[in-house]
Amino acid sequence: MKSGGSLSIWFFIGISLAFNGAVIFARGIYELMYPPAIQVVLYNLHANVWWGGILAILGVFFSLRFSPARERARMSGNS
Amino acid sequence: MNPALALSSSTLVHLSPVDLVIIVFYFALVLAIGLYLKEQANTGEDFFMAGREMTAWVAGLAFLSANLGSLELMGWAGNSYKYGILAAHWYWIGAIPSMLFLALVMMPFYYVCKTHSVPGYLKLRFGQDCQVLSSISFALMTVLMSGINMYAMAVVMKVVLGWDINFSILVSSITVAIYVALGGLRSAIFNEVLQFFLIWAGALLIPILGLIEAGGWSGLQAKILQNLTELHAANPGSYTHVWSTLGNFSDNPMGINWAGIVFGLGAVIAMGYWTTDFLVVQRVLSAKDLRSAELAPIIGAAFKMMVPFIVILPGLLGLALLRDPHTGGLLRLVPADLAWSKAGQAQGLHGYDEVLPLMLARYCGPGLLGLGITALIAGFMSGMAGNVSAFSTVWTYDIYGALINKNATDEGKVKMGRWITVIGVGISIGTAYLVMHAQSIMDYVQALFSFFIAPLFGTVLLGMLWKRATRAGGFWGLLAGTLSSIGMYTWGKLDSTSVRYLALSDKAQDQAQNMFRALWCWLICIIVTVVVSLMTTPKPDNELKDLVYGLTPIPKQQHVSIFHSPLFWGAVVAIVFLILQVIFW
Numbered sequence: 001m002k003s004g005g006s007l008s009i010w011f012f013i014g015i016s017l018a019f020n021g022a023v024i025f026a027r028g029i030y031e032l033m034y035p036p037a038i039q040v041v042l043y044n045l046h047a048n049v050w051w052g053g054i055l056a057i058l059g060v061f062f063s064l065r066f067s068p069a070r071e072r073a074r075m076s077g078n079s
Numbered sequence: 080m081n082p083a084l085a086l087s088s089s090t091l092v093h094l095s096p097v098d099l100v101i102i103v104f105y106f107a108l109v110l111a112i113g114l115y116l117k118e119q120a121n122t123g124e125d126f127f128m129a130g131r132e133m134t135a136w137v138a139g140l141a142f143l144s145a146n147l148g149s150l151e152l153m154g155w156a157g158n159s160y161k162y163g164i165l166a167a168h169w170y171w172i173g174a175i176p177s178m179l180f181l182a183l184v185m186m187p188f189y190y191v192c193k194t195h196s197v198p199g200y201l202k203l204r205f206g207q208d209c210q211v212l213s214s215i216s217f218a219l220m221t222v223l224m225s226g227i228n229m230y231a232m233a234v235v236m237k238v239v240l241g242w243d244i245n246f247s248i249l250v251s252s253i254t255v256a257i258y259v260a261l262g263g264l265r266s267a268i269f270n271e272v273l274q275f276f277l278i279w280a281g282a283l284l285i286p287i288l289g290l291i292e293a294g295g296w297s298g299l300q301a302k303i304l305q306n307l308t309e310l311h312a313a314n315p316g317s318y319t320h321v322w323s324t325l326g327n328f329s330d331n332p333m334g335i336n337w338a339g340i341v342f343g344l345g346a347v348i349a350m351g352y353w354t355t356d357f358l359v360v361q362r363v364l365s366a367k368d369l370r371s372a373e374l375a376p377i378i379g380a381a382f383k384m385m386v387p388f389i390v391i392l393p394g395l396l397g398l399a400l401l402r403d404p405h406t407g408g409l410l411r412l413v414p415a416d417l418a419w420s421k422a423g424q425a426q427g428l429h430g431y432d433e434v435l436p437l438m439l440a441r442y443c444g445p446g447l448l449g450l451g452i453t454a455l456i457a458g459f460m461s462g463m464a465g466n467v468s469a470f471s472t473v474w475t476y477d478i479y480g481a482l483i484n485k486n487a488t489d490e491g492k493v494k495m496g497r498w499i500t501v502i503g504v505g506i507s508i509g510t511a512y513l514v515m516h517a518q519s520i521m522d523y524v525q526a527l528f529s530f531f532i533a534p535l536f537g538t539v540l541l542g543m544l545w546k547r548a549t550r551a552g553g554f555w556g557l558l559a560g561t562l563s564s565i566g567m568y569t570w571g572k573l574d575s576t577s578v579r580y581l582a583l584s585d586k587a588q589d590q591a592q593n594m595f596r597a598l599w600c601w602l603i604c605i606i607v608t609v610v611v612s613l614m615t616t617p618k619p620d621n622e623l624k625d626l627v628y629g630l631t632p633i634p635k636q637q638h639v640s641i642f643h644s645p646l647f648w649g650a651v652v653a654i655v656f657l658i659l660q661v662i663f664w
Contacts, residue, residue, distance in 0.1 A: 007115060009137055009269050013276050016108055020101055020280065020450055027097050027446035040444045042288050048447050055280055 008071055014062025021055030024048050091239045091433065092440040098449025105277070105453045106254060109270050109460070113258025116266045123489045126263035126496050127195060127472045128365050135371035137272055139378030142362040144271035146352075147278060148462025150231045152390055152455070156438075157431035159394025160412055162333045162588075163303075163318025164663060166394065167387045171321070172345040175656045177353040178380035179649050181363070182373045185354050187633045188543050189364060190372045192625045196469075197357040197539065198477040204542040204626045205553030207481060212557055213538070214477035216531045217357060218470055222503055223527060224358075225466035226510020232459035233511065239436045240452070248511055251456070255464045256504040259471070260497045264365060267461075267468040271362070274457040275382075281447075281454030282389040285435075288442045289396035302399035306409055318398065321663045334586035335594065343594025347601040351536030352528065358469040369633075373645035380652045384659065390435075397434040400441075463507065470503045471496045526568050526593075533597035534560025537604035541612075546627045548608060549615040556608025564600035571596075 028048030035043075064070075094102075120126045133141070159166040194200040198217060202210035229248055236242040258266045293299040300319045307315030317324035317331045324330040325337040353359060353376070366372035401410040410429070417423045418430035429437060439451040475496045480487055487495065538557045541548045570577045571592060579585040582595040623630045641647045 009272050012108065012112055012269065013273055016105070016273060017276065017280065019104055020277075020453075023097060023101060024446035024450060027444075031444065036444065041441050042292060043444070045288065045291070047284055047288060047442065048444060051284055051447065 007068055008066040010062050010066040011068065011071070014059045014064075014066060016059065017055045018059025018063055021052050021057070021059050024052030025056055026052070028052050091429075091436050092448060092452075094240060094449060094452065095445035097445045098452065101446070101449035102453050102456065105457060106250075109254060109258055109273070112269050112273070113261040113266045116262030116269065120261070120263040120265060121493065123492045123496075125265065126493045127475065128361075129263070129265040129268055131365055132367045133268065133362075133365045133371070133375075135366060135374035135378060137268065138363055138366040138371060138375035140275045140382070141268040141271040141365075142359055142375055143379035143382050144275040144278075144461055145359050145362055145465040147275065147386065148228055148458045148465075150228055150459070150462060152278070152282070152458055153231075153235065153432045153435050155390045156394040156397075156435040157412075157433070159391040160397050160434045161394075161431050163331075163398075164321055164391060164395060165317075165324075165331060165333050165335075167321055167391045167663070168340050168344060170383055170387045170391070171656060171659060172340060173349040174353060174383045175380050175652065176345060177349040178376045178383065179653060180350065181354045181360070182376035182380075182645060183649055185539075185543060186363065186372050186376070187369065188626065188628075188631060189360065190366075190369050191631055191633070194364075195476045196473050197355055197360055197535070198473055200626075201538065201542065201553065202477070202481070204623075205538070205548075206550040208554045209538065209550070209557060210477055210481060212554065212561075213535055214473050214481075216535075216561060217473050218478065220527050220531045221358065221466040221470040221473070222506045223510050225463045225470070225503065225507035227514055228459055228462040228466065229507055230511040230514050232456070232463075235436070235455065235459075238433065248508060251460050251463065252504050252508050255460050255467060256501050259464050259468050259504075260500040263493075263496065264361065264468050264472070267464045268362060268365060270457075270464060271461050274454075274461040277450070277457045278454045279389065281451040282393075282435075282439075284447065285438045285442060285451075286388050286392040286396065289393065289400065289438065293396060293399055299395060299399050303395060306399060310409065310411065319395070319663075322660065323664055328584040328586045328591075332588075333591055334584060334588045335591035336584075339582070339591055339594045339598075343598040346598075347533050347536065348528065348594060348597045350540075351532040351597070351601070355535045355539045356532055357473060358465050361469050361472060370639070370643070370645060374648065377645055377648045377652055381648075381655075384652070384656060393438045394434050397438055401434075401437060463504075467500055467503045467507065471500045474499045474503070529568065529593055529597045529600065530561055530564045533564065533601045534604040537601045538608065541605065541608050542627070544628045545612075546620065546623055546630060547612055547617050549612040549617050551615045552608040552610075552612030555611045556604045556606075559607040560600045560604025563603045564596060567596050567599060 025048070028046055028050075031048065032046065119130070124130055155166055155169060158169075189197075189200060192200060192203055194203065196214070198210045198214035201213050229252060232251055233244040233247040236247040237244050258270065262269070290296065290299065293302055303318050304315050307318060312332075314324065314330055314332065322337070325335070325340060328334050328336050363372050363375045366375050397412070401412075402408065403410045412418070412429050412431050412434060413423065415430035415432060418428040418433070436455075439448065443451050475492050479495055479499075480492065484491070534557055537560055538553050541556070542553060567581055571581055576585075578592060581599070582592045584591070620630055625631050
């Protein structure tokens, strides 16, 4: 996908999702070990664990799929 | 100064260090993107049109995101709390048909004539008078909108997080100025696509968890009916139906009928916004070829249909689930003016627009809360960046290049584009402080749209579809439409009884009045354009080539499979749109 040099927009999105997902997932794990005194509604569903996990996996997929190395290889293959 | 800024002593949510890490990471990432893209913004095509090399997906998501600012998210979540699911019309009939119309009917004209802007098209079609009129009104609208976005963000950050208003305005505006001035439209588009993902990542949990808590859609409907009956609201059953209550003005909470929604919203406001507001059209013009340019609005439309899930549904969930934490009774949100008054603050009242942050705080703990707040900040900054980048293009090509320095070089235009971006942000900051004294931000926003966008749609539509429309017809029609809209708005402000004439019912609420005002000024624009055109001499056909339907050979596209055809996907989106109307009838 050509949209600005060798770094694709999808790579930046992957980095963002992976970072945010990892932070949220880690916080969720911490809360599993040390439950907070004030809990949000439906805390028992542990949304930060599974939602953070989903975002992190999605982010890692995008980051790898559109990594600069793969983009360069793909562009040199096209030319 | 708005009382919210002075009175908000308690905040809705409190951020933890984890939340701050997520917010700081977002700011660092957008600045990094701007710095990275600076090297690819050296020519006018690069800086103002993103090199015209965006794929359909990137252009389509940016097209949608440019409209998906936080003012929009929080405002429409608040409106769905106030008006019920009727607010979804602004995402369905108020968007989908016009996006498809842009893709399949209007885009070939914009794309084939290779214009840099909508005023640029008007110059080719109607001459410089029309271009200057529309570019000045558009430039005015964009800096005002940018300032409103900035101010709205500052208010939200103050009310929700307790942040200082000057801090919010300065940090967001400096960040936007840096990344747009460095990378131009490409940088704005990259950040809009990033914002699109952040908004879904940050907001999608609210409807998912909300529906679990409410017991699904049927449980939600039952709870809303029960709560509104308890509050003695009129027509409590109408809050979860999109069409069945539009037969009569008094049967629904908005005080509107089907004609206002179909003609005022669907045919004029939406068509005007999605097909002629350069802020969104510019994103599509950056597409790499005509097929991508046609597919981009269709991709945008497909996602637009789903936005009510993260905007309208949280408002309805607020209506069903929000309870006062102290008394356990129903929590009733109120108009912002009341919530932000001294009495409202003393009683701990919340405004309609606070429903989204309230729902966010209800379900999202540390980390998730930071992501949700980041999504709101990203939406605000993206809205501001969209306005500033469109302003920069229209100023450079349609005002500076057309009136001030006709011989400007490409390099000179890029330089001017960078400077005017910074100046545009500066003017927006001034506007942000100016609108602090306005009573209602949304009133101001809707007024701007009806002044400039509705008549512009009439002019562009006739320009593209009617070859008999003349230079004088285009100019006078646009001028008459704009002035009549301002006149009707002023009449409405000076004489409250005028609503029965302007909106056909004395029960019409603000949104209903906006719809009808737009409809009337669009009709005035059309009538004046037609009458003046018939009295003046049209351009010969050879001068209208590539500008008007029937005289524009649409480039033959390479043979593509049905799954790559814009027409096919347009039909799919139209069918899903119709199914949604039936489901929520």
